[in-house]
C-alpha cells in the first residue's frame with residue numbers, strides 16, 4: 106500500500122465520532138508530546154498535514170484525516186499533560202475512553218505512540234488495560250528512536266517488548282522515517 110492521498114476532514118470535540126461514510130478508523134493515542142501528530146505526518150509524507158508543536162498539549166480535538174479515500178487516521182489529543190488543568194485533563198481522558206469503550210465507530214487498530222526514550226508510563230499502562238478489556242487491536246509505536254544510539258535503542262526496545270508481552274512493538278522515528286515501511290504494511294493489514 107502507498108499512501109497517496111491525505112485530507113483533513115474534521116475535528117471532533119464532543120462524542121460524535123461517527124462519519125456517514127463508515128470508513129474504518131486507525132486511532133492514534135498516547136501521552137502528550139510523544140509524537141502522534143508527527144507520526145501521522147511522516148506516514149503520509151507531508152510535513153504539515155497535522156499541526157505539531159514544541160509546546161505539548163497542542164492537539165485538543167480528535168482530528169480525522171481521510172487516507173486514500175478508504176480509511177481514517179484519527180489523531181487524538183494527548184493525555185496526561187501536566188499543565189492542563191485537572192478538569193481539562195479529566196475531560197480529555199474521559200473523551201478518549203468513551204471512544205474506546207462506547208463509540209460505535211470501533212477502530213480497526215489503536216496505535217499507542219510512546220517516546221522510546223521514556224518507555225511506557227502509568228497512563229499508557231491504564232490505557233492498555235482499557236484497550237485490552239474492550240478487545241481492541243493495539244500496536245505500540247516506540248517513536249523518537251533517532252534520539253537513541255543504536256545499542257541503547259536496542260535495549261530500550263527489548264525492555265518495552267518484554268513489558269508489552271503479546272502487543273507488537275515497533276521502533277519508529279517521525280524524524281528519519283525509520284520504521285515507516287513496516288508500519289505502513291501493518292496499516293494495510295488492518296484496513
Ligand SMILES: Nc1nc2c(ncn2[C@@H]2O[C@H](COP(=O)(O)OP(=O)(O)OP(=O)(O)O)[C@@H](O)[C@H]2O)c(=O)[nH]1
Nearest residue numbers: 138139140141142143157158162163164183249279
Ligand atoms: N527527534 C524526534 N523528535 C520528534 C519525533 N516525533 C516527534 N518529535 C518532536 O516531538 C514534539 C512533539 O511532537 P507532536 O507530534 O506534536 O506530539 P503529539 O503527541 O502530537 O503531542 P500533543 O498533540 O500535544 O498530544 C515536536 O517538537 C516534534 O518535532 C521523532 O521521531 N524524533
Ligand SMILES: [Mg+2]
Nearest residue numbers: 141142163164
Ligand atoms: Mg498532536
